[in-house]
Amino acid sequence: MQELKITNYYIGAGCITQTVWNYLSNMPLEHGIKDVDFVYFDESDLSEEKEDRLKVQLESFFPDYPYKIDVTNEARVYLWYKSQFGYEIEPYHSVEDAIDTWPTTATSFGIRITSNKWNVYAPFGLDDVFNKVVRPNKRQITKEIYDMKVNRWKALWNDLSIEQW
Numbered sequence: 001m002q003e004l005k006i007t008n009y010y011i012g013a014g015c016i017t018q019t020v021w022n023y024l025s026n027m028p029l030e031h032g033i034k035d036v037d038f039v040y041f042d043e044s045d046l047s048e049e050k051e052d053r054l055k056v057q058l059e060s061f062f063p064d065y066p067y068k069i070d071v072t073n074e075a076r077v078y079l080w081y082k083s084q085f086g087y088e089i090e091p092y093h094s095v096e097d098a099i100d101t102w103p104t105t106a107t108s109f110g111i112r113i114t115s116n117k118w119n120v121y122a123p124f125g126l127d128d129v130f131n132k133v134v135r136p137n138k139r140q141i142t143k144e145i146y147d148m149k150v151n152r153w154k155a156l157w158n159d160l161s162i163e164q165w
Contacts (some may be wrong), residue, residue, distance in 0.1 A: 004057055007041035008095055010110025010121060015067070017107045020129050021157050032156035035068040039110065041095035046076040074098035089140060096121055101140035103149055104128075108137055135163040 011107065015036045023030045038058060040120045042050070055071040062069075078091040092098040095110070099121060102108040106129050109122035119124075128135060134153065136146045150162055 004054060006040050007043045009038065010095060010112050011036060011038055011105060012099060012110030013037040016111060016131050021132055024132060025157060025159055033067060035070045038069055038071045039074050039095055039098065042072050045074045054083055103137055103141045105135050105137050106133060132159060133161045136165055
């Protein structure tokens with residue numbers, strides 16, 4: 001996003017996957033979406049304040065946007081991960097490295113526009129997204145985290161094919 005002076009970013013995870021599931025299930029496109037994940041990587045500024053400033057800027061671009069915008073500098077996730085999830089992780093080396101660890105294969109992808117072209121980063125491909133298959137990405141998460149996501153999603157999209165842990 002040129003206005004934010006950030007080139008290494010993605011919009012990703014649930015908001016994109018769930019929009020696709022909604023379309024495929026003939027549901028309103030906004031059904032079940034809680035937030036939009038904006039992730040970026042900046043090792044030069046690991047402050048929470050920078051994330052907050054970016055969030056305010058993004059919200060100013062879209063003042064009537066109906067969803068919470070969740071801004072995360074993936075370079076600083078290791079600093080707070082243990083307090084939120086109960087165990088430490090190694091620092092990520094890139095925003096793509098972080099996406100590689102997201103909880104499911106269907107949500108481990110991001111999109112962005114650079115030079116007026118759509119770029120997609122999808123380490124597990126997009127088949128699970130378009131086939132409504134949920135399978136765990138066990139690289140980092142626990143069974144409890146996976147089960148919590150799956151239980152929420154089953155209640156919202158009863159036609160998902162869910163693989164057990």
